[in-house]
Amino acid sequence: AQSVTQLGSHVSVSEGALVLLRCNYSSSVPPYLFWYVQYPNQGLQLLLKYTTGATLVKGINGFEAEFKKSETSFHLTKPSAHMSDAAEYFCAVRGSNTGKLIFGQGTTLQVKP
Amino acid sequence: AAGVIQSPRHLIKEKRETATLKCYPIPRHDTVYWYQQGPGQDPQFLISFYEKMQSDKGSIPDRFSAQQFSDYHSELNMSSLELGDSALYFCASSRSVVLGAGNTIYFGEGSWLTVV
Numbered sequence: 001a002q003s004v005t006q007l008g009s010h011v012s013v014s015e016g017a018l019v020l021l022r023c024n025y026s027s028s029v030p031p032y033l034f035w036y037v038q039y040p041n042q043g044l045q046l047l048l049k050y051t052t053g054a055t056l057v058k059g060i061n062g063f064e065a066e067f068k069k070s071e072t073s074f075h076l077t078k079p080s081a082h083m084s085d086a087a088e089y090f091c092a093v094r095g096s097n098t099g100k101l102i103f104g105q106g107t108t109l110q111v112k113p
Numbered sequence: 114a115a116g117v118i119q120s121p122r123h124l125i126k127e128k129r130e131t132a133t134l135k136c137y138p139i140p141r142h143d144t145v146y147w148y149q150q151g152p153g154q155d156p157q158f159l160i161s162f163y164e165k166m167q168s169d170k171g172s173i174p175d176r177f178s179a180q181q182f183s184d185y186h187s188e189l190n191m192s193s194l195e196l197g198d199s200a201l202y203f204c205a206s207s208r209s210v211v212l213g214a215g216n217t218i219y220f221g222e223g224s225w226l227t228v229v
Contacts, residue, residue: 032214043203044156044220051215090155096214099146099207100169103155 002027002093006104014112019063019078021107023091026072031093033074034101035065038088047089050074051096061085086111115139117221119204125227126194134189134224138206144168145187146218147179148203156203162187163209194228201225 007022025031035047048059055067065076074091091104118137126132138145144163148156149172158171162181173179176194181187191198202225207218 036220043222044205046217046219049215049217094210097211098169099144099161099205099210099218100158100171101146101148101156101218102158105155 002029002031002095002102004091004093004102004104006089006091006107008107009105010108010110012110012112013081015083016080019076019081019085019109021076021089021091021109023065023074023076023104024072025074025091025093027093027095029095032096033065033067034092034094035059035063035074035076036090036092036103038090038106040087044090047076081109081111083111083113085109117204117206117219119202119221119224121224122222123225123227125229127229128194128196130194130228131190131192132194132226133191134202134204134226136187136189136204136206136221138185138187138204139219142206142208142219143185144207144209145181145185146205146207147173147187147189148205148220150201150203150223151197152200154200159189163211191226194226196228199226199228 003026033050036044050067092101146161147159150156159173161169179189201223205220208216
């Protein structure tokens with residue numbers, strides 16, 4: 001069984017500040033981990049993914065995430081927030097032989113001027 | 114680059130009516146997935162198809178059915194609609210994750226269903 005927990009349903013940062021969105025997972029098989037972003041009234045866009053190999057993965061728009069097996073975490077970071085980063089962010093997990101994504105509850109990122 | 118195409122984008126139906134959503138995957142993608150996202154909720158997996166065969170099943174109500182056709186497009190049929198079916202329905206596609214575990218799943222823009 002797999003599950004995802006995103007700590008903090010709402011995160012507010014100032015423009016230019018560090019963004020940190022937390023994600024912890026539970027998986028009985030080696031996990032494949034993903035971060036998706038959803039802008040208002042739009043679809044889900046893949047930010048980045050971890051499958052195998054390097055545990056620090058870089059994605060689009062300056063985001064990156066690090067897979068830490070010992071902590072069962074896959075936190076999303078960005079050094080400097082931009083107003084356009086305001087959106088809903090979903091962490092998701094799946095196994096290697098299935099496309100069924102299990103999503104976390106989502107974190108709304110607010111960026112203040 | 115071509116994306117996942119969903120139609121219609123918006124749909125309003127009355128209770129007990131039937132609705133059909135269509136999904137056209139990215140070219141050369143053989144796997145299609147359907148998700149339901151209620152207001153303020155995370156997306157919930159409904160069902161998936163690989164090479165026109167059901168490959169996985171999630172929390173899809175018995176009132177719903179889906180299939181994938183020979184051209185790989187998929188349709189989600191929803192009958193006896195209830196108010197609680199009002200949601201954003203996503204279709205996603207990928208190349209086989211069984212043959213290529215790291216294959217990325219791409220989502221469409223979604224179809225908004227409102228049941229009144």
